[in-house]
Amino acid sequence: MTSALSRPQLVAWRTAIFAIFFATGLGFASWAARLPAVKVDLGINDFEVGVLLFVSGATSLIGLSLANLIVVRWGARRGMFFTILTFAAGVIIAGLGVQVAQSYAVTAVGLSLMGLGMSSTDVMMNVEAAAVEQAFGRTLMPLFHAFFSLGTVAGAGVGIAMAAGGVGVGLHLGAVGIAVIITGLLALRAVPVHDAVPTDEAAAPGRGERLRQSLVVWRDPRTYAIGIIMLGMAFAEGSANDWLTIAMVDGHAETEAVGAVALTVFSVAMTVFRILGGPLVDRIGRVWTLRVLSVAAAVGLVLFILAPSLPVAFVGVALWGAGASLGFPLGMSAAADDPTKAAASVSAAATIGYLAFLCGPPLLGWISHSIGILPTLWIIVGLIVMSGLASGAAKPIAGSKVGAGHAAH
Incomplete structure (x- = not known):
């Protein structure tokens, strides 16, 4: 119950959501920064790059649709545990697909997981950010999004350094994916479980009711x-x-x-x-x-x-x-x-x-x-x-x- 949280717990909750915004920005920009290397390593043209980006975009829309059902059923904290892992796994698989397997299909699978995990995490972290706002009684949402922007700047900067140093896409994105997992798991420890989340099957709304709510x-x-x-x-x-x-x-x-x-x-x-x-x-x-x-x-x-x-x-x-x-x-x-x-x-x-x-x-x-x-x-x-x-x-x-x-x- 968020109203019963102490001041240190509220600060830890806010910091945790800052970290999740930053980590998603970092992961997203890390992939985007290596697109030129992806194109060369896979031997693909601009149209095929566009198809990869479309795959990520299409699964992002699916993730947006699923996010509400996940929150209603399991709550944002438990939901983000799975969606952050999905996003990070997608980053890692995409890197392996480019450098190790050198497979267009494997890379596409990684991007589909990235899109699915990132968009669903996006909804949940914004829901949590709004709850933090209400708990503090002042506007914090722009600052949360600033942390996402800072994450993209960091991701782009690291990507430039990795490219300049000749570090392969697989090693780079693998390290980023692991960093996202560690950051997410540590941050989620400070996110409270809200009372509105049903704790047993009898209290959980049925599939039809969850669909109606969405x-x-x-x-x-x-x-x-x-x-x-x-x-x-x-x-x-x-x-x-x-x-x-x-x-x-x-x-x-x-x-x-x-x-x-x-x-x-x-x-x-x-x-x-x-x-x-x-x-x-x-x-x-x-x-x-x-x-x-x-x-x-x-x-x-x-x-x-x-x-x-x-x-x-x-x-x-x-x-x-x-x-x-x-x-x-x-x-x-x-x-x-x-x-x-x-x-x-x-x-x-x-x-x-x-x-x-x-x-x-x-x-x-x-x-x-x-x-x-x-x-x-x-x-x-x-x-x-x-x-x-x-x-x-x-x-x-x-x-x-x-x-x-x-x-x-």
Whole structure:
């Protein structure tokens, strides 16, 4: 029972969820950083790389759907024990598939496990993060997501070092997978078992009831409104990750090195604002924070598209990154306001966000092939505006202890 936890236990719980966010970011980025080596070692082309990424994306959607049922049946702590192991096993198998077996099929199996384990862990760690927020009575979700971002930075950095040192993909990803397992198992020891989880078969809801609980949130208009917030900001974030460097090179005629610097500026701005976002939300509220940052993201992207000079383009990139930083975490926080259906709501909201991350890059690529990359980015401006207009849906529900801002107290 979380209300009976002592202050040290609450701090340990918070630290544990920080660690899980960091570990998932580390594992994800470690694989992404070695994609060039994967391509060479397996002797595959860009299309076949795309198929591998599609396999991971498809199983991610399955993991999102299963996460709520796992939480309802076993609770987030027990559920994450299996999903973190699944994710780490996928990382290890993918590495072995590339370097040891040199098998496209084995690598695909590893990626399918990675996608399944990561997405289901994503839902559960966000449910736990929302519970930590409520226990502390202040906004912490952006900081949790900042730890994921820090994990991706660490994973990318280690990946660069491993590639420069000639370390094989199998050895690298094997070590990362083991590190994820150790971190996850140690962290889960500090995660409490919540009273809502049934402890015996008689108390457990039947399969039909669990399915009904997982689907009822899709009939709630608030789910879709929160989904719009996350959709717009997921497109804003994902488009930068996948197309910013190309837009800088092809759209603004800069070098690849300048494109890499631009992506770094975007990532740093996003991470910094995720670290600082909690106090801002607690001051002005979740809704106004989303509105202000949607304006910042839209203005930043417009500046980048129309930039007459490189300094203006970098200012636009920084505003774009800062503005897009809190849409996804605050959407997750809003979806989890009601603890009785947090898992189902987070799962539904995350599904919408993941669809944007998965479908957005190829859709933008197809459109940019016809009209150019900079004109294509105007679509993202429209989606950011749509996200800002839907921000009212993030207003905390009655009984929630976070997200209202000081003006409401």
